[in-house]
Amino acid sequence: MTTGDWSAPETEVLDAIVSGITNQQAVLATVVAVEGSAYRRPGAKMVIADDTGIGAVTAGCLEDEVLALTEQVLADGAHIERFDLTGTNDVWGLGVGCNGVVDILLEPLTVEYRPVAHAHEVAEDIAVLTVLDGERSDVEQGDHAFAHPTGAADYRGLSFETPTTDWPDELISTLTKPTAEMLAADASDSITVNWEGKTAEIFVDSIHAPPELVVFGSGHDVVPVVELAKQVGFSVTVVTFRGAADNKRFSAADRVITTSPAELHESLAFDTNTYAVVMSHNFVDDRLTLEELLATPVEYVGMVGSRERFREMQDAFAAEGHRFSASERDRIYTPAGLDLGGGTPFHIAQSIVTEITAIHHGRDPQHLTDQTGPIHARSTVTQSVDDD
Template identity: 35%
Template sequence: MLDIAEELDRWVGQGRDFAVATVVAVGGSAPRQPGAALAVDSEGTAIGSVSGGCVEGAVYELCRAALADGETVLETFGYSDEDAFATGLTCGGVIDVLVTPIRADTPGAAVFRSVLAAAARGEAAALARLTDGPPELRGRPLLVRPGGAYEGTLGGRPELDRTAAAEARALLDAGRTGTVTIGADGVRCERPLTLVVESIVPAPRMIVFGAVDFASALVGVGSFLGYRVTVCDARPVFATRARFPEADEVVVDWPHRYLASTDTDGRTVLCVLTHDAKFDVPLLELALRLPVAYVGAMGSRRTHLDRQARLRAAGVGERELARLRSPIGLDLGARTPEETALSIAAEIVADRRGGTGAALTGAHTPIHHDGNRATARRIGSVA
């Protein structure tokens, strides 16, 4: 439900009652991953999606029923061989959906409000809920923050809450959404219960080095994908807010010096568009040694070979060089800045999700790859 937290937080501020259907488990070729949500308020207004259209109507009705009776339910939707048009996922997948009413009398309503407010502010937090076990416990919320502090209860059992909070913190630290099995008495896998944990973390960073026309297009695509985008260039005449209005920040500094001083993590992507050796070499010498998600550099194949030689001369090893995506992007035949930005973004997504970059037509590879490869973003964005 955290993928639509900003809108739900507005609904809370307006005093609306609503029900939220959240994907808590998937199997086969399911179009949405755990954490995807659809919400319906008391007036029948709907936001979000759990299936890309396959079962939205049925889930909408479940939300209306939950609002009416105040009951949390877990429903499974799957493909029907007998009737491909029956309620289900005609793509062949299976999804489990947890439907929870959030009203003034909902157990844990204050915790739901807190977690939605935290998510709307972009704070790191995790929402943990039981999807099975005693009906009176199903869907109750536990808000877990970095460091392990938690708010709420899964049913008034301190040992269960402590165990759930520890499991949720582990997923939050990894920036992941998923399910874990815990024991109702606090001992893992004894009397097993299933816990779904939705993590929300600050947006991942995209740092674009080189204030060129290609960078302007890439900034727009990066923002669209949910990245917090920084443009960095040593030339103040080019690195201006007027040239990059969609960037979250524009920095005038030597690229390698800025990279050494700024925060990066395992979700950060670095796009080097300067294709100038005096900028590229010291920057890539550092970038290829950082534990970031992606390092790509623009330039022709001739430029790439020259860049590799310079990096080797600077002491960069073959293992580090193998991390470099250069020439940057997938082969889309791109020519314009916008097309080039799309090819770069496509490579970043394929790298993050484990895709091949090949056409799906005639291929035998999965359409939806294992979501566990991806780190979660502000959920519904950059898992």
């Protein structure tokens, strides 16, 4: 597989699931367990269709071996493949040390996966529950349930869907709390469930809707922001005003919308998974956009520009009798971005996109080397490495 496919952002892997379902000859590979350190964590996915893999399940160690299993999986159905690399001698190897034990769930990507495709299309979170071991129960390896959050943002309400096999009510009821907790933590891992004297090992895979980035602007400088945000998994909308933009410029974006600040809410829904960057470079447009954004639940509004410019904007708001509340001010980041230095278009875009990435993941963007304690315990950063 090419590096571009291997390093495909999560949005592209989800897109590949959507198209793989209709393809009917596609296979989904999901990491369900790792022993030892690993480049990717449980929940990492690769979609294989037309002899091509999209996404990474390891640092490049196993992708070709997984590809080679496609025919077998399509013929025989789901199974878990254990790759034990603890004895690998990498001295003359592939150049990427591959160690530890990785369990990968391989399954044909069937219509059963439609709930995941639907959740992706409507930008909702979902948990996929897969039976890894059901021998001492009445569910079977490979059986799926899908859990949808119903309303509350804290996942307290979940609706379960079992498209092809019935799951006992008692099992579903036992699964509700751990599934909600794992969705809340955006975690994927296997759990052991006991009900009515039965026991099963079930993989709970949280699939959060990709974060949305809405960029207000139409200049050249919008483009590097779009490109970098797409690479790190944002779904990106560019909003231009007055129809003046050369929309071909933004081909990397998922959507380009031409509207006016006053009509924003007609074209776009903003929630707490939405991040906004305001860079129209037009003072009036930026001010009106800010006003509209503060009326939504969006928690990040990056205002590109100098502190002096923002002071002028605050004055303009004050002249209309609007003083920012503390909670409004907390949502406005100006100047947008982390202090990384450099003045080129990509430096500015890097500064902004990394700030949003850190905020989305709830991180303080300090040097990892200055922190103590294991990375994985705190996070999903997966820089631990398969060693020899």
